[in-house]
Amino acid sequence: xxxxxxxxxxxKQVPFRFCPGCGHSLIHRLIAECIDNLxxxxxxxxxxxxxxxxxxxxxxxxxxxEAPHGRPPATATGLKxxxxxxxxxxYQGDGDLAAIGTAEIxxxxxxxxxxxxFFVNNATYGMTGGQMAPTTLPGQKTTTTPSxxxxxxxxxxxxxxxxxxxxxxxxxxxxxxxxSYKNLINTKRAIEKSFRYQIxxxxxxxxxxxxxxxxxxxxxxxxxxxxxxxxxxSVYPLGTLKDKFKGKNKWKKELL
Amino acid sequence: xKGNEVIAEAAIQAGCRFYAGYPITPQNEIxxxxxxxxxxxxxxFIQAESELAAINMVYGAAAAGTRAMTSSSSPGISLKTExxxxxxxxxxxxxxVNVQRGGPGLGNISGSQADYFQAxxxxxxxxxxxxxxAPFNLQEMWDLTMLAxxxxxxxxxxxxxxTDGVIGQMIEPLYPTPYVRPExxxxxxxxxxxxxREPRMIKSLYMGEGELEMRNLILQRKYEKMRExxxxxxxxxxxxxxxxxxxxxxxxxxxxxxxxRLRRDGxxxxxxxxxxxxxxxxxxxxxxxxxxxxxxxIEMNAGQMVEDVKLAINGKSKVLFxxxxxxxxxxxEEVQEKIQQSLNYQPHLAKTNLIL
Numbered sequence: 162x163x164x165x166x167x168x169x170x171x172x173k174q175v176p177f178r179f180c181p182g183c184g185h186s187l188i189h190r191l192i193a194e195c196i197d198n199l200x201x202x203x204x205x206x207x208x209x210x211x212x213x214x215x216x217x218x219x220x221x222x223x224x225x226x227e228a229p230h231g232r233p234p235a236t237a238t239g240l241k242x243x244x245x246x247x248x249x250x251x252y253q254g255d256g257d258l259a260a261i262g263t264a265e266i267x268x269x270x271x272x273x274x275x276x277x278x279f280f281v282n283n284a285t286y287g288m289t290g291g292q293m294a295p296t297t298l299p300g301q302k303t304t305t306t307p308s309x310x311x312x313x314x315x316x317x318x319x320x321x322x323x324x325x326x327x328x329x330x331x332x333x334x335x336x337x338x339x340x341s342y343k344n345l346i347n348t349k350r351a352i353e354k355s356f357r358y359q360i361x362x363x364x365x366x367x368x369x370x371x372x373x374x375x376x377x378x379x380x381x382x383x384x385x386x387x388x389x390x391x392x393x394x395s396v397y398p399l400g401t402l403k404d405k406f407k408g409k410n411k412w413k414k415e416l417l
Numbered sequence: 418x419k420g421n422e423v424i425a426e427a428a429i430q431a432g433c434r435f436y437a438g439y440p441i442t443p444q445n446e447i448x449x450x451x452x453x454x455x456x457x458x459x460x461x462f463i464q465a466e467s468e469l470a471a472i473n474m475v476y477g478a479a480a481a482g483t484r485a486m487t488s489s490s491s492p493g494i495s496l497k498t499e500x501x502x503x504x505x506x507x508x509x510x511x512x513x514v515n516v517q518r519g520g521p522g523l524g525n526i527s528g529s530q531a532d533y534f535q536a537x538x539x540x541x542x543x544x545x546x547x548x549x550x551a552p553f554n555l556q557e558m559w560d561l562t563m564l565a566x567x568x569x570x571x572x573x574x575x576x577x578x579x580t581d582g583v584i585g586q587m588i589e590p591l592y593p594t595p596y597v598r599p600e601x602x603x604x605x606x607x608x609x610x611x612x613x614r615e616p617r618m619i620k621s622l623y624m625g626e627g628e629l630e631m632r633n634l635i636l637q638r639k640y641e642k643m644r645e646x647x648x649x650x651x652x653x654x655x656x657x658x659x660x661x662x663x664x665x666x667x668x669x670x671x672x673x674x675x676x677x678r679l680r681r682d683g684x685x686x687x688x689x690x691x692x693x694x695x696x697x698x699x700x701x702x703x704x705x706x707x708x709x710x711x712x713x714x715i716e717m718n719a720g721q722m723v724e725d726v727k728l729a730i731n732g733k734s735k736v737l738f739x740x741x742x743x744x745x746x747x748x749x750e751e752v753q754e755k756i757q758q759s760l761n762y763q764p765h766l767a768k769t770n771l772i773l
Contacts, residue, residue, distance in 0.1 A: 241477075
C-alpha cells in the first residue's frame with residue numbers, strides 16, 4: 162500500500178505545544194512539506210524570531226538560528242551573504258516584523274537580499290499575552306487597548322506587504338491565509354514559490370500569512386476562523402501584491 | 418595608513434571575510450576601507466541601515482562560521498550592545514571595534530575613554546564579559562586586531578578593540594607583521610545545513626528549570642579561564658617607582674611621555690599599562706601595592722578604570738585620579754604636572770582622591 166500522507170522529514174517527531182486553534186503548527190508543517198518536496202533540508206538554515214515561534218528549533222528538523230527581536234532579516238543577510246548556496250528563511254510574527262523590525266525588513270527587501278521571509282500576521286502579540294500589534298484592527302480589544310484600538314491615539318493597521326511591494330528590490334510579495342483548505346494549499350504554493358525564487362537567485366520574497374490566535378483574541382478556534390475571514394481579510398486582502406517574474410516561472414530542476 | 422585603516426587591513430590579513438557597519442565619526446575610515454578591500458579579498462562588505470542591523474548581520478555571518486567584524490564609535494556601540502549580549506549568550510565569535518568619542522548622548526567627535534565601563538562591565542543585559550583590548554599605538558592596533566580574531570574563535574566569544582578617535586585618526590610607522598594562524602579548535606557548531614549530520618541550533622533562550630543557570634555557569638567558567646590566561650599589560654620603570662601611573666590606550670601614551678621626562682629629572686615614577694581591560698591585570702597590580710608607593714590613574718573620562726585599580730590595590734596604597742571628560746585631551750606637560758602634584762598630595766587632607 163502506498164503511503165500518501167506522512168509527517169514531513171523536516172519536522173521533528175515531537176508534538177506541537179501551540180495553543181488550541183493556533184495557526185503556527187499549520188504554517189510550520191507547510192514550510193516543512195515544501196522543504197521536503199524541494200529536497201533542500203540539508204541546505205536550509207531557518208531563523209527563529211522572538212515570539213511564539215521562537216521554539217521553531219524544537220520542531221524543525223534542520224539548522225535553526227535564534228535572532229533578537231525584529232532582527233531576523235539582518236541575521237539572514239549575514240548568513241546568506243556568508244553562504245550564498247544555502248537556503249535561508251526567516252519566520253517572523255507581526256510584532257517582530259511590523260513593529261520593532263520595520264527597518265530591518267524594509268532594508269533587506271531594498272537590498273534585494275536573496276532570502277525567504279514567512280510573516281505570520283495574527284494582529285496581536287501572542288507570546289506576551291495579547292497586546293496591541295501594529296497590525297491590530299481598529300476597535301480590536303487587546304490587553305493594551307482594553308476599549309478597542311483607538312486609531313486617533315494608537316494608529317492604524319500597518320499593511321507591511323503593501324509597503325514592501327513598492328520597493329524595487331522586492332521580487333515576490335504575497336498574502337495568504339490558513340483559514341481553509343483552499344487557502345492552506347495557496348499558502349503552501351506561495352511558500353514553495355518563495356523557496357524556488359531563492360534557489361533561482363531571484364531575490365527577496367515574502368509570504369504574509371493571516372493566522373488565528375484564538376486564546377489572545379478571546380474566541381473559540383471556530384469563531385476565530387470566522388473573525389479572521391470577516392474582519393482581518395477586509396483589512397488585509399489576500400492575493401499576490403508583487404511578482405517581478407510573473408509569467409517567467411520556468412522552474413529549473415537542475416538548480417537543486 | 419591611519420589607525421582605523423590599520424585595524425581594517427589587519428582584520429583582512431587575519432582572515433576576516435565579513436564586515437557590516439554604519440557611518441559614524443571618528444571611525445568612518447574602517448567601513449570606507451572595507452568597502453573596496455573586502456570584495457578584493459573575496460569577502461562581504463555591507464553598509465547596514467543601522468548599527469542594530471550591522472551587529473545582527475555579524476551575528477548571522479558568525480553563525481555560518483565566517484570571521485566577522487563590525488566597528489562603530491560610542492553612540493553606535495550603545496546600539497550594538499543588544500546584539501553583543503546575544504553574541505555572548507549564543508557564544509558566537511566576532512570582533513567589535515569601538516573608536517571612542519566624547520559622550521554622553523551625541524557628545525562630540527573627539528577621542529575619549531568614557532566607554533570603559535560599557536566595555537568591561539558588560540554594556541548590554543545579562544552576566545557576560547567581552548575580552549577587551551586597548552591598543553596604544555598603531556603597532557598594537559595591527560597586532561591586537563589579529564589576536565582578537567584568534568581569541569574570539571578560541572573562546573567562542575565576542576572580542577572588543579577599545580580604541581579612540583585619537584589613535585584611530587593617527588598616522589605613524591608600524592611593522593605589518595604577517596598573520597600566523599594558531600592552532601584553533603574546529604568550528605563544529607556552525608549552521609551550514611545539516612548535510613550528513615544532525616541538525617544544530619544556536620540560541621540564547623533557555624526556559625527549562627535551571628537550564629539558564631547552567632548556561633551562565635558555563636559562561637562564567639569561560640570568563641574565569643580568560644582571567645587566568647589572557648591578561649596582558651606593560652610596565653615602564655615600575656620596580657623602584659614611588660608613584661605609579663596607571664593608564665590605558667591614548668592616555669597611557671601621553672602619560673608615558675610625562676613619565677619619561679620625570680625620570681630624566683630624577684623622579685621615581687613609573688607607568689603600568691593594562692593592555693587587556695577585561696581581564697584586568699588585578700593580581701599584577703595588587704602585587705605592586707605597597708605602603709610607600711602611591712598610584713595615580715590617568716584617564717580621558719571622569720574616573721572609570723580607577724575603580725578597578727582601587728579594587729586591585731584594596732586599600733594597600735593610596736590611589737589618586739586625574740581625568741578629563743567630554744573628549745578633552747591632556748598634554749604631556751599637564752599630566753607631568755599632575756604626577757608631580759601627586760607626589761606631595763595628601764589625600765587625607767582633601768575631600769576627594771581626585772586631582773582636578
